[in-house]
Amino acid sequence: MTGTVQSKLLTRWTDPAAAFAALYASDRYAFWLDAGPNARTGVSYLGAASPTSRFVTASVAEGTVTSRYVQTADAAPPDITHETVFEFLRRDLTVHGDDGPSSHSASQDSASQDSGSQDSASQDSASQDSASQDSASQDSGFELGWVGWLGYELGAQTVGAPVHESRYPDAALLEIDRMIRFDHGDRTVTLVARTSATEPPAIVTHWFHRMTAVLAATPQMPEPACVAPPRASAVPRWRHHPTDYAALVETCLAAIHDGDAYQLCLTNEIRVAGRWHPVDTYGALRAGSPSHHGGLLRFGDVALLSASPEQFLHVGRDRRIRTKPIKGTRPRSDEPGEDDRLKLELQHSDKERAENLMIVDLMRNDLGRIAKLGTVAVSTLLAVESYPHVHQLVSTIEAHLLPGVTVIDAIESCFPAGSMTGAPKQSAMTILQSLERGPRGIYSGAFGYIGRGGAADLAIVIRSIVLDSNGASIGTGGGITALSDAAEEIEETRIKAAALLAGLGVTAPE
Template identity: 35%
Template sequence: MYRKQRIIKELTPYVPTAEIFRIYEKEPEAAFLDSSLVNELGRYSVIGKCPYLKLIKDGNIFTVNGKEETEKTFEQYMREYLNTHFDKNDSELPIVSGAVGYFSYDYGRKQMGVPSNESDIVTIPEAVLTFYDCFIVEDCREKRTYLVSNGISGDAETEIQMMEKEILEASESGRKNCNGNAKEEEAHSDKKYEIQVHPNFEKEEYKRAVDKMIRYIIEGDIYIANMTQQLTIESEKPPLDVFYDLRKNNPSPFGGYLDFGDYQIVCASPERFLKMKDHHVNTRPIKGTRKRGATPEEDEQLRQELADSGKDKSELLMIVDLERNDLNRVCKPGSVKVTELFTVETYATVFHLVSDIEGTLEADKNVMDLLEATFPGGSITGAPKYRAMEIIDESEHGKRNLYTGSIGYLTLDGSCDFNIVIRTALHKNGKYHLGVGGGITAESDLEFEYEETLQKARAILDALQ
């Protein structure tokens, strides 16, 4: 639709998006999908600028640019919009036109028809998608940054020139003041914040809930389920400072920062939920975690312990089977394959055991069909999915909201890339909200499961101090 107007220009000299985002971080609807851990998974980082269409699903209310839409549902609007605004991407970049946003776990729960008797711990809309006119896309592996404007909110050439001028001037200014900035950064990093952590489970209470979940498994209701506790954290540290510290000390391939005015999302997720390009679909569930060791020897011992763990492998295998079934609902027969089964991935504070499943989406399906068939991700629900989600609601104290939902982008040429919302802090009304959990099987050890949640919280809690 916007192809004739669109301009894509490589930024010369190269400036990383993490530096560029500091220029635009306080703009309304600031959005940064950040691959701070540069690997095959985290190759691209994306900044969205100049929003022109914002869709919000908040309970029974669906708004388009702030105006309530009563003729169509959120899903109907999205399907129609994607079909009527198809925009082929002839570049090598993952996104040149489209939206950045999130779908909460409770959005998926409602879509699946799973009722909830729990109340909200923090309240934000169930789903938000913001379409942007301009994008700044970094190929983190090749160290090249590109400016994109579609000419929707203004003349494309003017928008490109303005971004280029702002970025290069700020970069030049930064180089001139590098000594002063270094001192300022050092002073910032030395500043410590007191935090108060309020879990919504006492330790023994959490262990009892896990034990009850195990009984459901033994009785045959489910094979595996994910059990979560949520932490409410009092900290005066600004969300942007938390984000920059987190990306520095705990780099991740699927992190990001989204500012929605009265709430902010700070994310350092290691897990991809769904990626699609040219109808080729990929999902990469995580099941199995070990902390990093204090010495190289202990580190290797813990890595090998995870690689050899029968419990973690069986847990991951069950989720792989669930994800295969989900993808088979919308993918071409025979196209769904497991391409990796038990791979150990290394992060700053933990090791994870992961698998990879791929398939080819049916020709008449789009991103919304894919999400409908697979969301929420099986790695953070359990199997069978519907019954596991019923037991989750019965066992946990409060709705999950954003936690274990998905953050990412979808494009107008039919592609998408979404994470699983873990290692993520939601900031609202001066408090941070953090979910932490793990997969429960018949072999689960109550003490280990509780301690694993604390280990998963560590990186975020460190960043909040």
């Protein structure tokens, strides 16, 4: 989609949660990239499909990409091409992408330059304990383009590893030509829209006026979130029960002992029958598990609700790339002394440190394939970030992209994230496919935005709920190393899943 980008700075702050509830709660194709409740830095983005928005899905099994318009009155047949989603995006951004921030500004726009992106580590005050804070002025953020997810099974195309066939699209992306940008540091709200050659200019002007009027009438803060109760028959069911999972851990340990892998990210899935409203459920999830990379993507009958704390890739318009793998977990405690002890235990755990360092090395290698020589650097190593339910070990690796390497090249080169596979990546994925009795689907993939101006910010799909017409699914797992203990690994999966089940109003299974 070509056209001129216009923006309008509003005179009044509105909380993104209140804005989403007022504008998009009933939209079947809508998104909210969320910097977190009570955020004081970072940027949130929200919007919905317009009549000129394409919705794109990919199938690894069929080798196809399907594109269609979801808001048009006529039921035109979809456009199906035989290619990967990365080939589609590379071609689309070449044809329709911007060369840089050259958009035309509407009234009051000079004050609306985006001072950061969703990744700026803006966190609820309850989750800021030792969490790294990124500069909010590193790039101009999302300037329209694509929002969606990339499923784990795309690894069959990027790594050449075997995978199960997913029940969900292997990628789902919504083309965004108008959105609302919330800069939490500046406390500003900006409307952003791209004119289309097929639409009269008055369409965008009307959208500006309508959004301004609705937001002016919207309460500045959202109403308290409440969750629609699940069906009484909803019983969480593990794909691998504890005894089975313990046996899988032992198989992983044997593969590591034999030298087939250094680390294996073994995962599990919980399915829950029932129906939940995506917006209400996400409100409960973000209230209980605030995070700087939260998000709600609602695409038809499937919705991704994420409280992810892990950044997969950030690419700025300055072509600087960053990844922040998380490996190493301890639960939080309500008792301050015990909580400090758990934090120190994580910080000094040989097993957790080794687990993190293996993925740092893997991600350095992934970035090294698409980065300028000598620019790959570990800027933060083994930092402890604390969230409402867990302490985590987080490292940060940065680099500059090689000339000629696109943002899509970078994503394809690094996907799926090493923290969700293990190392070496291809060997780990091959072993895990033989152990995990089903697809991971959206879980373990990535979600966020890919902008037409060359910027991208993608989080890893962890600490997430996927809702569909059959119920809810939750993925959970952990990295298995030579020092792993099966009982401890099982407990880690339970800790990670408990907050997500609470968001559904469901008691965690034993």
